[in-house]
Amino acid sequence: MVTAGLALAGAAILVAGTVTIMVAIQRRPYQAEIAPTKGSPGQGVLYAFTLGMAPWAKESARRHWVAYLRGIVFHIIIFVGGLFLIASPWLTEFPSLLRVSLAALFALGAALTFAGFGMRLSDPALRRLSTPDDYFALALVTLFLASGAASAAQIEFLPAFWAISGITMAYVPFGKLRHFLYFFYERAFLGLVFGSRGVLKWKHE
Amino acid sequence: MNSPTKTKQNKLIIAKEMLGNLVDRRVLTALEVCVRCGICTESCHYYQSNPKIEHTPYYRAELVRRLYRRFFDPVGRVFPQWFGAGETTEDLLSKLAETAFSSCTLCQRCTLACPFGVETAEIMRITRSVATATGNAPDILVELANAAIAKEENAELFRDIYLDQIKDLEKEVQDILGSSKARIPVGEKGARMLYVPLAGAHTIVPQAVLFNIAQESWTLGMFEASNYAVFLADGVKAKHIAERITKEAEQVKAKEIIIAECGHAYTTMRWDVPKWRGSPLPFKVRSIIEVLDEYVREGRLHLDSAQNSQPTTYHDSCNLGRKGGIFEEPRRVIRAAASDYREMTPNRLHSYCCGGGSGLVAVEEWADIRLQAGKLKAEQIRQTGAKIVVTSCDNCRHQIKELSERHDLGIEVTSVSELAVKSLA
Amino acid sequence: MTLEIKSDQTINLEGLLCPIPVVKVSQAIKNMAVGGVLEATATDPGVLLDIPAWVKSTGNELLSIKKEDKLIRFFIKRTK
Ligand code: SF4
Numbered sequence: 001m002v003t004a005g006l007a008l009a010g011a012a013i014l015v016a017g018t019v020t021i022m023v024a025i026q027r028r029p030y031q032a033e034i035a036p037t038k039g040s041p042g043q044g045v046l047y048a049f050t051l052g053m054a055p056w057a058k059e060s061a062r063r064h065w066v067a068y069l070r071g072i073v074f075h076i077i078i079f080v081g082g083l084f085l086i087a088s089p090w091l092t093e094f095p096s097l098l099r100v101s102l103a104a105l106f107a108l109g110a111a112l113t114f115a116g117f118g119m120r121l122s123d124p125a126l127r128r129l130s131t132p133d134d135y136f137a138l139a140l141v142t143l144f145l146a147s148g149a150a151s152a153a154q155i156e157f158l159p160a161f162w163a164i165s166g167i168t169m170a171y172v173p174f175g176k177l178r179h180f181l182y183f184f185y186e187r188a189f190l191g192l193v194f195g196s197r198g199v200l201k202w203k204h205e
Numbered sequence: 206m207n208s209p210t211k212t213k214q215n216k217l218i219i220a221k222e223m224l225g226n227l228v229d230r231r232v233l234t235a236l237e238v239c240v241r242c243g244i245c246t247e248s249c250h251y252y253q254s255n256p257k258i259e260h261t262p263y264y265r266a267e268l269v270r271r272l273y274r275r276f277f278d279p280v281g282r283v284f285p286q287w288f289g290a291g292e293t294t295e296d297l298l299s300k301l302a303e304t305a306f307s308s309c310t311l312c313q314r315c316t317l318a319c320p321f322g323v324e325t326a327e328i329m330r331i332t333r334s335v336a337t338a339t340g341n342a343p344d345i346l347v348e349l350a351n352a353a354i355a356k357e358e359n360a361e362l363f364r365d366i367y368l369d370q371i372k373d374l375e376k377e378v379q380d381i382l383g384s385s386k387a388r389i390p391v392g393e394k395g396a397r398m399l400y401v402p403l404a405g406a407h408t409i410v411p412q413a414v415l416f417n418i419a420q421e422s423w424t425l426g427m428f429e430a431s432n433y434a435v436f437l438a439d440g441v442k443a444k445h446i447a448e449r450i451t452k453e454a455e456q457v458k459a460k461e462i463i464i465a466e467c468g469h470a471y472t473t474m475r476w477d478v479p480k481w482r483g484s485p486l487p488f489k490v491r492s493i494i495e496v497l498d499e500y501v502r503e504g505r506l507h508l509d510s511a512q513n514s515q516p517t518t519y520h521d522s523c524n525l526g527r528k529g530g531i532f533e534e535p536r537r538v539i540r541a542a543a544s545d546y547r548e549m550t551p552n553r554l555h556s557y558c559c560g561g562g563s564g565l566v567a568v569e570e571w572a573d574i575r576l577q578a579g580k581l582k583a584e585q586i587r588q589t590g591a592k593i594v595v596t597s598c599d600n601c602r603h604q605i606k607e608l609s610e611r612h613d614l615g616i617e618v619t620s621v622s623e624l625a626v627k628s629l630a
Numbered sequence: 631m632t633l634e635i636k637s638d639q640t641i642n643l644e645g646l647l648c649p650i651p652v653v654k655v656s657q658a659i660k661n662m663a664v665g666g667v668l669e670a671t672a673t674d675p676g677v678l679l680d681i682p683a684w685v686k687s688t689g690n691e692l693l694s695i696k697k698e699d700k701l702i703r704f705f706i707k708r709t710k
């Protein structure tokens with residue numbers, strides 16, 4: 001039960017940290033586009049969160065399709081991992097097929113995040129620009145998914161999963177993992193600015 | 206009192222303070238969201254033309270990111286190394302300045318390549334502000350901004366010279382049109398449009414010809430549209446320089462401000478000035494190419510594409526295109542004015558910067574850097590086989606001309622307006 | 631009769647469009663000794679305004695600027 005406490009404490013830090021960051025963001029000045037629009041900011045935002053993220057919309061994603069796909073897939077798996085964490089106190093009631101599937105999914109996720117070490121270390125530019133924060137975050141997420149996989153397969157690992165989840169969540173507000181929150185802001189800003197300028201839109205002539 | 210160490214300390218203090226103030230919501234987000242994944246690497250023309258780590262978008266942004274974390278992040282302040290931040294020194298400040306001014310043209314191409322949409326250009330823009338405030342900006346940009354202000358402060362003195370010059374140009378327009386009635390009105394009250402040129406005659410004569418043909422109600426602006434303080438990211442001066450134009454538009458009671466073919470001048474007047482004022486402008490702002498497109502579509506201007514049969518291509522200025530959504534307007538006019546139109550690949554939204562943007566063409570010391578960064582554009586042009594390159598920005602025009610010399614492209618570089626005049630039916 | 635101005639260096643800015651003439655002048659002046667005189671010829675009429683404005687804002691001295699048919703010739707003395 002100690003580890004359940006750790007998970008809860010981590011979750012509390014995550015929530016408090018997220019709120020603090022949001023307040024800090026909101027405190028910063030923001031200059032909205034106020035000139036008469038050429039396009040539609042609403043459409044821009046919608047586009048930014050949907051088609052604008054489709055791999056085929058970006059030459060960079062086509063070029064780095066492994067990295068791009070890896071990113072999309074493991075982020076989805078992390079999201080599922082979060083849901084699993086919330087539901088994990090009732091793990092004994094999970095049908096076994098679901099547990100096996102989740103174990104496999106999280107194992108895949110762990111493998112994908114672990115591969116991040118290889119990608120960082122093998123690319124000279126990434127190696128030079130990666131920070132301790134990058135490696136630490138990668139390690140935490142890898143452990144989170146690996147322990148998730150283990151506990152989905154074997155209930156005995158659940159305390160370890162909770163402990164690691166707690167630490168990971170607690171770290172989110174302090175390092176790069178907080179990008180999950182900024183992601184929504186960045187896409188929204190992009191959509192608002194480029195949408196109102198008629199740059200991002202469903203269909204170009 | 207100003208011992209060298211003291212000035213250095215002051216510079217660091219100013220840098221820190223400015224950085225703290227300039228990081229708005231957009232910049233903060235751009236600083237925080239990057240995960241150093243490298244996906245944007247090849248999106249930058251600098252990297253494409255010379256692939257090295259320093260030419261990746263995230264390398265540049267990371268320099269500022271680390272400085273910012275060292276100054277302001279709760280963890281970064283205690284353990285800067287955790288985020289890879291090193292010592293904050295005077296040298297770092299000048300390195301940052303050089304990066305922001307010479308190795309990023311604020312073209313925003315990387316933003317669209319990034320899975321998040323990190324606005325590296327915004328980070329570089331505030332870095333330019335810090336550099337300008339700490340005296341690390343290129344002298345010539347400061348001189349050009351100051352010269353623009355000097356022109357306004359001595360408006361009376363310059364007015365006569367300007368009017369003389371315009372009289373000469375009016376004669377040219379009359380010769381071209383074969384009509385002594387053709388005019389270049391200056392400061393004419395009640396004109397519907399205030400057309401704001403650049404300093405050169407090539408942004409006055411062809412446009413005057415076209416306005417006369419379309420029987421437009423227009424008047425020529427007293428001041429040039431370009432605003433070098435924008436490149437310096439010097440908000441106060443940039444606003445001042447832009448206000449010369451809005452004041453004049455108010456004086457002549459124009460309904461519209463029409464900006465010459467110039468990328469940054471358009472972005473500034475169309476999108477930025479309202480933000481600086483805190484309210485929309487009381488008149489419409491358009492680029493001359495939007496006006497020409499309208500003339501062609503409405504039949505006020507008849508162009509004959511047979512007059513230009515040489516292969517022709519269009520280079521999208523980043524300001525007009527990616528930052529302004531003006532993609533089809535120039536293309537429609539060019540297609541009407543030239544019979545063999547070809548596209549570069551990629552184009553429009555994904556067009557590469559020519560390498561001369563954001564004031565770089567004016568900084569002679571870095572000519573080599575920008576000409577090297579333009580290698581990709583030169584290659585793109587070559588692949589089209591075009592003999593005429595049209596662009597709607599004077600900076601691009603100058604850069605592409607020099608690229609042509611360096612890479613032996615054998616092309617002629619022109620503007621939409623000039624091409625239109627050449628194709629008059 | 632006008633006094634001949636003696637220049638220490640001459641640059642040709644013909645065919646260059648504004649603001650490049652100013653850029654080149656600024657660069658050339660920086661490489662000259664204080665007191666040196668730069669002579670330049672240009673064709674873009676924009677220099678008729680741009681050069682005097684630049685000189686005013688930098689504090690150098692414009693000794694003369696004249697239009698000779700299509701050609702514009704000017705002399706600038708570096709003062710600091
Ligand atoms: S700017 Fe975007 S694409 Fe480039 S490294 Fe950062 S997150 Fe990745």
Ligand code: SF4
Nearest residue numbers: 249309310312313315
């Ligand atoms: S804004 Fe343009 S020049 Fe600057 S890093 Fe991005 S792609 Fe390169």
